Amino acid sequence: MIVEQAEESIYGSKQISLPTPQCIVFYNGEKEVPEEQILRLSDSFENKERQEDVELTVRMLNINHGHNNALMERCRTLSEYAQFVAVSRAYAAEGRPMQEALEEAVEYCIDHGILSEFLRRHRSEVLGMLLEEFDVEKYERTIKKEGYEEGHASGLREGRAEGHASGLREGRASDVLTILEQKGIVPADIRERILSQKDEAVLKEWLLAAASAEDIETFREKTGIM
Numbered sequence: 001m002i003v004e005q006a007e008e009s010i011y012g013s014k015q016i017s018l019p020t021p022q023c024i025v026f027y028n029g030e031k032e033v034p035e036e037q038i039l040r041l042s043d044s045f046e047n048k049e050r051q052e053d054v055e056l057t058v059r060m061l062n063i064n065h066g067h068n069n070a071l072m073e074r075c076r077t078l079s080e081y082a083q084f085v086a087v088s089r090a091y092a093a094e095g096r097p098m099q100e101a102l103e104e105a106v107e108y109c110i111d112h113g114i115l116s117e118f119l120r121r122h123r124s125e126v127l128g129m130l131l132e133e134f135d136v137e138k139y140e141r142t143i144k145k146e147g148y149e150e151g152h153a154s155g156l157r158e159g160r161a162e163g164h165a166s167g168l169r170e171g172r173a174s175d176v177l178t179i180l181e182q183k184g185i186v187p188a189d190i191r192e193r194i195l196s197q198k199d200e201a202v203l204k205e206w207l208l209a210a211a212s213a214e215d216i217e218t219f220r221e222k223t224g225i226m
């Protein structure tokens with residue numbers, strides 16, 4: 001297409017000007033990653049001693065809810081998408097069938113003004129895409145395999161189950177605080193209650209409350225934290 005627009009022949013010897021490429025990845029996985037980092041293709045090459053002939057750099061931006069706030073403020077749709085992902089994960093973490101969890105997440109977001117217009121119009125397409133493209137069994141096998149390999153490499157094979165559960169709780173509490181910090185200064189009593197909460201179901205409810213609350217006081221009223 002570029003060659004045709006330049007009205008040049010692919011068989012000619014004249015150099016054709018190309019648009020400068022920018023490669024960007026939006027990351028919304030569950031691991032803790034920086035707000036922004038540069039990924040290099042050469043990091044995957046086996047022979048580190050040889051100078052590579054090909055390189056590619058990609059700018060990766062963390063778009064999980066509560067990250068890259070300047071970007072989110074400029075793009076409301078992206079911000080609401082991040083909230084939609086956080087809500088979907090909260091429902092999926094309850095262990096129910098994936099379709100049921102996603103349907104409830106979509107319903108929650110519609111009711112609370114999170115991508116509501118888009119989800120109303122394209123509800124079936126969104127659910128179909130998520131359910132068709134997300135291979136639950138493959139995902140679980142991969143997570144188990146990676147968890148085993150990481151634990152084996154670091155010598156932490158014993159106590160993995162409890163450590164994983166504890167990590168999930170801490171991560172969920174951190175997510176709640178991250179969302180609240182975007183709405184104002186989190187009082188010490190609320191912060192302490194969130195960090196000390198061990199019940200996964202309660203943390204999930206607080207995460208949803210934080211996502212939909214307009215400010216800290218609204219969150220306090222929704223959760224009853226006094």
